[in-house]
Amino acid sequence: MEFGEKIKELRTTNQMTQEKFALRLNVTRQAVSNWENNRNLPDLEMLILISTIFHISLDELILGGSTVNNMTEKLIKDGSETRRAKFNMITTLIGALFLFLGAAFFFIKAHSVEYIDSSGILHENFYLLPTGFFFIFIGIIIFLTTGITFVNSYIKSRR
Incomplete structure (x- = not known):
């Protein structure tokens, strides 16, 4: 019924x-x-x-x-859409965090002091640049993956 x-x-x-x-x-x-x-x-x-x-x-x-009637189908669909929206929100926040950390590493590298001590040893934060690039790369990958998944699910729901 x-x-x-x-x-x-x-x-x-x-x-x-x-x-x-x-x-x-x-x-x-x-x-x-x-x-x-x-x-x-x-x-x-x-x-x-x-x-x-x-x-x-x-x-x-x-x-x-x-x-199974139309109300049951609606509740199932609403539940899956809610889970998908939560997943998209969490992945977007994680991607933003990685982008922020990458930018923070570049900022720290730009404002850090490099010097040679009296023993002739160079003190430099060399690890900040590759780590910053890595975090920005990961953030972009997360954003692209989330965006492609969202567009794909939107196209499927429109059919």
Whole structure:
């Protein structure tokens, strides 16, 4: 059973009009009509409120039976999109950190003092340049990988 059919069945068996049901949920009658006609779906907070009103478990409300309906598909899709967004945010922050560290190493190298001590030994922070280049390279690779992955998933979702 589709989610819209389930909502309509629950509402009619409890002898509620769309207006009364909408007032209990603090939404418009058009929102209830859109849910019942499967034009859009309520968010998770609204699902919890609906299950409380009808004294029905979320499993029964969302799954509606043994088959996967459009609400279940929406929840699965929302969960995967949330995980993907978190992953993109974390990788972007890591890439920015590497770029910042690379720039910081260049800044330190530019402002550090190189000198020869009385024994004739040169004191220089020679490791800062290759390390800075390495960190900037890694940061760019992370940004490119995240960007390509995002564009690829966007193109797949548009199909």
